[in-house]
Amino acid sequence: MADEIKTTSTGLNQNVAGLLCYLVGWVTGLIFFLLEKENKFVRFHAMQSMITFGGLTILFMVIAYIPFIGWMLLPFLGLLQLVLWILLMVKAYQGEQFKLPVIGDLAEKNI
Numbered sequence: 001m002a003d004e005i006k007t008t009s010t011g012l013n014q015n016v017a018g019l020l021c022y023l024v025g026w027v028t029g030l031i032f033f034l035l036e037k038e039n040k041f042v043r044f045h046a047m048q049s050m051i052t053f054g055g056l057t058i059l060f061m062v063i064a065y066i067p068f069i070g071w072m073l074l075p076f077l078g079l080l081q082l083v084l085w086i087l088l089m090v091k092a093y094q095g096e097q098f099k100l101p102v103i104g105d106l107a108e109k110n111i
Helices: 012-024 026-035 040-064 069-093 103-109
Strands: none
Touching: 012 026, 012 040, 012 069, 026 040, 040 069, 040 103
16 A cells, blocks of 8 residues: 655655755755654654764764874765765655664654
């Protein structure tokens, strides 16, 4: 049985809006969190995007100031960010409320 396509208060299908929450990291997460007042699916993905990519942005800034070891960790952190970005966009577009460990629970509590 196919799920019906749900739209959001922004006029987008919820799976498209969920994907867009991750498009520019925490920035689009914040935009959709502020714009979308009703759709829990989109609000969840917006909050998870803000927490995940906001945290990674802060971690990037901190690690960048650690000579040598920090600089060697930056490419691995970048790869992690790329993998998470793709995974979360795909899962949101598929209509799945995919929860990252710990972060997903935080996002769920704060929508």
